[in-house]
Amino acid sequence: MIIREISIGSLQIPLIKPFKTALRTVYTLDVILVKITTDNGIIGYGETAPTVAITGESKESIIKAINYIKPLLIDKSIADFDTILDTLHSCIVQNFSAKSAIEIALYDIAAQNAKLPLYKYLGGDKTYFQTGITISLNDTDTMVKDSLEAIQDGFGSLKIKLGFDYREDIDRVSQIYSAVGNNISLKLDANQGWSPEESVKFLNAIEKISIPISFIEQPVDRYDIEGLKYIKQRTSIPILADESIFSPNDARKLLEEEAVDLINIKLDKCGGISKALEIADICKDYDVECMVGCMLEGAISVGAATHVASARSDTITMYDLDAPMLCSSAPVIGGARFDAPRITLSENHGLGIKDITGIIWI
Ligand SMILES: [Mg+2]
Numbered sequence: 251m252i253i254r255e256i257s258i259g260s261l262q263i264p265l266i267k268p269f270k271t272a273l274r275t276v277y278t279l280d281v282i283l284v285k286i287t288t289d290n291g292i293i294g295y296g297e298t299a300p301t302v303a304i305t306g307e308s309k310e311s312i313i314k315a316i317n318y319i320k321p322l323l324i325d326k327s328i329a330d331f332d333t334i335l336d337t338l339h340s341c342i343v344q345n346f347s348a349k350s351a352i353e354i355a356l357y358d359i360a361a362q363n364a365k366l367p368l369y370k371y372l373g374g375d376k377t378y379f380q381t382g383i384t385i386s387l388n389d390t391d392t393m394v395k396d397s398l399e400a401i402q403d404g405f406g407s408l409k410i411k412l413g414f415d416y417r418e419d420i421d422r423v424s425q426i427y428s429a430v431g432n433n434i435s436l437k438l439d440a441n442q443g444w445s446p447e448e449s450v451k452f453l454n455a456i457e458k459i460s461i462p463i464s465f466i467e468q469p470v471d472r473y474d475i476e477g478l479k480y481i482k483q484r485t486s487i488p489i490l491a492d493e494s495i496f497s498p499n500d501a502r503k504l505l506e507e508e509a510v511d512l513i514n515i516k517l518d519k520c521g522g523i524s525k526a527l528e529i530a531d532i533c534k535d536y537d538v539e540c541m542v543g544c545m546l547e548g549a550i551s552v553g554a555a556t557h558v559a560s561a562r563s564d565t566i567t568m569y570d571l572d573a574p575m576l577c578s579s580a581p582v583i584g585g586a587r588f589d590a591p592r593i594t595l596s597e598n599h600g601l602g603i604k605d606i607t608g609i610i611w612i
Pocket of ligand 1: 439441467468492493514
């Protein structure tokens with residue numbers, strides 16, 4: 251089975267409400283699609299989204315990188331799957347979101363060819379997941395209101411965005427906790443917004459008022475490994491690394507240095523399914539649990555991340571895969587079902603995608 255054509259498409263989906271973090275505010279989900287067609291007519295879909303503030307990849311750079319990689323994969327046989335992945339990852343450094351979109355489409359084809367849903371092709375069996383939802387960084391009253399609405403919608407886990415002023419953040423978290431109570435799991439994400447000292451002051455204050463927190467995600471700058479270690483030694487609240495970890499090597503380094511307690515795996519950061527599986531396997535070696543997360547991405551790439559969660563369900567124990575639920579429409583027909591707060595994987599072969607509406611082919 252030979253790769254004959256690789257097409258690039260674009261899709262824009264307005265969000266239900268603006269998504270706000272310490273790094274950015276987003277109103278519309280901007281998705282880049284990859285469609286790979288083989289000589290026997292199998293179509294594989296992949297997807298990514300530009301998250302310049304985190305990955306450094308813009309829509310334009312992702313499209314350029316895919317166009318650069320494209321001719322190196324055309325006419326290659328899917329039977330040489332490992333060689334194709336080697337070519338993909340070695341032909342250009344970084345550009346992980348572009349590589350992820352292509353990888354997802356390749357895995358979609360490989361699983362269809364094996365006549366298996368992707369999660370089974372990857373060795374998984376879990377098909378049903380409960381995701382948490384992100385509460386955007388706003389004034390405290392808005393965040394309390396958004397938290398209560400999320401609980402009304404059935405979510406039992408909230409990821410609260412913080413990271414501007416740690417003193418105001420203490421008030422945000424305590425007001426949200428007072429409003430939602432003990433039965434809701436609270437996860438916090440500062441998106442690199444604090445210094446190590448501010449992080450410790452924040453976490454010690456939260457511990458003092460006995461608010462149960464699942465973890466604090468990426469409190470300091472992504473390169474500040476010493477800062478992460480400084481914080482870890484001064485709090486009992488688990489530290490989760492997100493922006494600090496792109497590649498499997500990043501994961502190994504942080505775990506070797508005992509700088510964090512947990513890791514957030516995202517396909518757009520690491521370069522796709524094969525790298526995400528590799529990171530999960532490294533975490534297993536260190537007996538560290540992972541979360542699978544997403545940027546503001548569409549249903550195809552978040553669906554692919556859910557298949558990865560199934561394939562490594564012993565290590566990946568948390569799911570932050572809410573992005574398609576933040577969208578005002580669902581243009582992907584078939585594939586994983588997103589019924590807030592549940593995600594159910596398709597039993598159809600590959601990713602199970604039947605069609606996508608509203609694509610503009612580039
Ligand atoms: Mg994060």
